Amino acid sequence: MAGRFISLEGGEGVGKSTQLAALATALEGRGIEVLVTREPGGSSGAEAIRKLLLEGEETRWNPRSEALLFAAARADHVEKTIKPALAEGKWVLSDRFLDSSLAYQGEAGGLGIEAVRDLHRFGSLDFLPDRTLVLRLESGEGALRARRRDGEEGDRIGSRPPRYHAAVDRGFRVMAEQEPDRVKLIDAEGNPETVTARLLYALGDLLP
Template sequence: MQGRFISFEGIDGSGKSTQARLLAEALRGRGQTVVLTREPGGSPGAEEIRRLVLEGDPDRWSAETELLLFTAARRDHLEKTIRPALARGETVITDRFADSTRMYQGISRGDLAAAVDQLHRLMIGVEPDLTLLIDIDPEVGLSRAVARQGAEQRFEDMGLDLQRRMRAGFLALAAAHPGRFRVIDGARDPQAVAADVLAAVTGH
């Protein structure tokens, strides 16, 4: 039996992490076995790489180096967490997957879209069954993200222009892959957003 693979995407501060958690809780309440995970991270090795890429000075890594680090983390995540859970017939919900790399490193941080796709084909070769894009105004999202004041602020520190380019890129990606993406308005009460997310996942 093969499980279902669901990803959440969106700019920083969009609320996707909250929505991923709420969806996991809702599906567990319906009797499903759910693995809730995140990227970068989701396995011990990938969590080590997470600290390298999300903390420190914004200029710490080039876009090319980031791409290699994120791909390495994703490969470990896939091997150790995602594939085993899907093979057990479980539902895997991940807070970010390859679409984030397509935005952050492929479009917004440098002209690396072709390299991102090539590495993905070679080393990952998996797309989610369903991707939920939580869409929000970049100014609102960035203000939310900065207010968290955690250690993982490296991308938020790159500023509003990056968030604007990423939002446009995510929406273009969703338009190019309508069979996989559902765009959810994130500028509402979290419970209203969660209701739309659950409807998109269950079909009613």
């Protein structure tokens, strides 16, 4: 049976990594073979680009070069990691994918969602997840969780100001409105088990 490609999205500290691990365990418990991956990264070329994107000065890249680097990393990730795993029948769970670029670089970075989608059309032939689950917390709570985890050590993008992250959240909501069959908003409040149950519910029609 063909695999499925699921991306987990959301702002900083909403619980993506925690939920990705829990979702992988739940799917494996149903006999599904799972590959967990992440962006930026997920292939050796894309992991090298990750360092360029997340380390260094805020002014290291302008918004256009930043968007191109994310798109280049994604093209390599799709070709080298995601498509081969799907061809083997695995379910691929990715911690972030295209919708992060649409929300961060497109909406918050001011390039526009369509311009960033064009880069994906070129780089990855518009390859899309079967489902995108966007974890959402009311403003501030994700930033608090991330700060509890990281202290003041945010990366180049995570440490951008609150208005940038508010625009990121708006970008994810736009995506859910534009593509309601693919992109589902999931309430990330409550204990981790409750959130995992919501995610599994939102995958119900894809499960074997």
